Amino acid sequence: MRQRKVCILSTANIKHMTLISLYTEKLDQENIMYDIIYIDKYHEVENYDGANQLYRHEIFIKPRWSFLRKFLNYWSFRKYAINIINCEIYDFIIVWNEFTIFMFSDFLKRHYKNRYCINIRDENMNRIFPVQWRYKQALIGCSFATVSSDYFKEVFPRYDYLFVHSFNKLVTQNLQPIKVKKSLNDCINLMFIGRMSFPDTMKKVIDVLGNDNRFKLSLVGTGCEVWKTYTVEKGFSNVYIRGSFKPSETANYLSMADVIYSINAEDNVHCDTLLPIKLYYAVALQIPILVFKSSYTYKYAKEHNMDIGITSLDFNRLGDVIYNKYHELDQEKIRKGCQLALKEIQKSQDELNEKIYQYIIFGDN
Numbered sequence: 001m002r003q004r005k006v007c008i009l010s011t012a013n014i015k016h017m018t019l020i021s022l023y024t025e026k027l028d029q030e031n032i033m034y035d036i037i038y039i040d041k042y043h044e045v046e047n048y049d050g051a052n053q054l055y056r057h058e059i060f061i062k063p064r065w066s067f068l069r070k071f072l073n074y075w076s077f078r079k080y081a082i083n084i085i086n087c088e089i090y091d092f093i094i095v096w097n098e099f100t101i102f103m104f105s106d107f108l109k110r111h112y113k114n115r116y117c118i119n120i121r122d123e124n125m126n127r128i129f130p131v132q133w134r135y136k137q138a139l140i141g142c143s144f145a146t147v148s149s150d151y152f153k154e155v156f157p158r159y160d161y162l163f164v165h166s167f168n169k170l171v172t173q174n175l176q177p178i179k180v181k182k183s184l185n186d187c188i189n190l191m192f193i194g195r196m197s198f199p200d201t202m203k204k205v206i207d208v209l210g211n212d213n214r215f216k217l218s219l220v221g222t223g224c225e226v227w228k229t230y231t232v233e234k235g236f237s238n239v240y241i242r243g244s245f246k247p248s249e250t251a252n253y254l255s256m257a258d259v260i261y262s263i264n265a266e267d268n269v270h271c272d273t274l275l276p277i278k279l280y281y282a283v284a285l286q287i288p289i290l291v292f293k294s295s296y297t298y299k300y301a302k303e304h305n306m307d308i309g310i311t312s313l314d315f316n317r318l319g320d321v322i323y324n325k326y327h328e329l330d331q332e333k334i335r336k337g338c339q340l341a342l343k344e345i346q347k348s349q350d351e352l353n354e355k356i357y358q359y360i361i362f363g364d365n
Contacts, residue, residue: 006034010096014046037081097121105134109141118145143359151273165345172284189216191257196223198264208318210236260289267294286338304337
């Protein structure tokens with residue numbers, strides 16, 4: 001009997017697909033062979049323990065290019081990936097993120113009906129009719145579909161989606177939850193960790209908190225290095241900057257955080273509907289998260305007693321707002337809220353595991 005073979009298909013770099021571990025952990029346990037076919041826009045060779053083959057399609061994008069030129073460059077991945085899929089003949093395809101769904105919708109429905117799942121990670125340009133139509137086509141033929149936020153169910157085409165919390169046990173397993181908050185005289189480490197996507201918001205925060213001795217501002221991740229020159233010119237000595245890092249280093253940086261930074265854009269459909277991975281870092285550490293009050297993240301954090309919510313009107317006194325709210329929060333209430341969140345997370349991931357075994361491991365199609 002031929003061994004089952006699975007493909008993980010994505011238009012993102014592997015380092016931005018940390019949550020595929022929800023699938024690969026089970027594939028590894030059951031000795032299911034899997035390949036990863038992905039786009040590389042950072043021009044770096046990545047590794048992924050357990051994968052049989054990594055198929056890397058390198059693209060070159062310049063910021064000054066038009067949207068159409070960038071789009072067509074990304075679209076070159078379609079032919080590359082389909083050629084590999086046709087040669088390898090996979091039993092099941094795990095389709096990672098909504099742009100990948102859009103790109104391969106017709107191919108998947110025609111050639112892999114009931115042999116693929118789709119994983120919606122974000123909300124971005126998804127209300128446009130042609131985009132919605134291609135999503136609908138993909139949903140018709142998939143075995144199951146997951147969303148990383150309950151709010152996405154209101155944005156994407158109607159379907160019985162499985163909401164799966166984006167909590168990565170592999171990243172957080174060595175983290176020790178905070179038991180005692182910083183004292184009034186201690187410096188609070190406000191940490192941004194991830195890919196820098198909203199520099200205008202970050203600039204406001206740097207300008208306000210720079211040289212405020214109540215805070216250390218840590219910027220860690222791809223794109224953060226652009227702030228080095230600026231902070232040196234401004235003479236901000238309390239800003240720590242580190243650019244791209246290995247996923248294996250994530251826990252080391254997180255262990256230094258007192259508050260997780262997760263403010264992107266206010267009253268923005270894209271930002272307001274998601275539940276970012278940063279939220280789950282805060283849950284694992286049992287610490288507060290800084291968010292805009294317009295966001296679903298704020299609603300979730302408030303329900304679990306870990307919220308430091310702001311509006312754009314608070315920027316001129318941001319240091320006082322964060323400092324006062326941080327010390328108002330009760331650590332025992334934060335702990336109980338995060339424990340409740342962890343139960344919700346586990347329940348959603350158990351439901352995903354049932355799908356993985358039914359459709360991917362056992363092939364009940």
